[in-house]
Amino acid sequence: ILNVEQSPQSLHVQEGDSTNFTCSFPSSNFYALHWYRWETAKSPEALFVMTLNGDEKKKGRISATLNTKEGYSYLYIKGSQPEDSATYLCADSGTYKYIFGTGTRLKVLA
Amino acid sequence: EAGVTQSPTHLIKTRGQQATLRCSPISGHTSVYWYQQALGLGLQFLLWYDEGEERNRGNFPPRFSGRQFPNYSSELNVNALELEDSALYLCASTGPKGLYEQYFGPGTRLTVT
Numbered sequence: 001i002l003n004v005e006q007s008p009q010s011l012h013v014q015e016g017d018s019t020n021f022t023c024s025f026p027s028s029n030f031y032a033l034h035w036y037r038w039e040t041a042k043s044p045e046a047l048f049v050m051t052l053n054g055d056e057k058k059k060g061r062i063s064a065t066l067n068t069k070e071g072y073s074y075l076y077i078k079g080s081q082p083e084d085s086a087t088y089l090c091a092d093s094g095t096y097k098y099i100f101g102t103g104t105r106l107k108v109l110a
Numbered sequence: 111e112a113g114v115t116q117s118p119t120h121l122i123k124t125r126g127q128q129a130t131l132r133c134s135p136i137s138g139h140t141s142v143y144w145y146q147q148a149l150g151l152g153l154q155f156l157l158w159y160d161e162g163e164e165r166n167r168g169n170f171p172p173r174f175s176g177r178q179f180p181n182y183s184s185e186l187n188v189n190a191l192e193l194e195d196s197a198l199y200l201c202a203s204t205g206p207k208g209l210y211e212q213y214f215g216p217g218t219r220l221t222v223t
Binding site for chain 1: 152155200
């Protein structure tokens, strides 16, 4: 993998469902992986910064895991709520490198 | 602590004119990034300044340029405006060398008529 790739591109889930999406990044020269949440009409907001293989971060109902050897990270949302509707971006950063994926657009239906 | 600020909030220009957008980073941040979000598209990386120097630029024509001042604030200049330059321009700041999470400003909405 040469670029940062996210899947799926978009996702609709029912309120209360749990969901997850993937960020794939080049596994060589890894420094840090970031997750951002971008709500409509607002600016992107940082969720997590992950640096260590096996890292797991949690903020409320949202959690993320990191596998630097195979170059992927998962973002999980437990019990999705309508207010979780947003685009979730991941970014691969290193010295003078900061590359965003194209995002997963999540829509939670009430 | 003040966040990233951008000015102006809205800017309306006509085709062929020049636009100047400004960004002030969070105190202590030395890296400033510029992004374009055109209608229906994601974040498109434009320019990256760190410690006063341009470190990287995205796939945009040379009429998109900028600079970073000694106080780490930054300007984005767009010359010879075209209709497709209409977009939201976001600025973000982070610590040195771009190793940390980015903090985004509220953006400048540029409309070219």
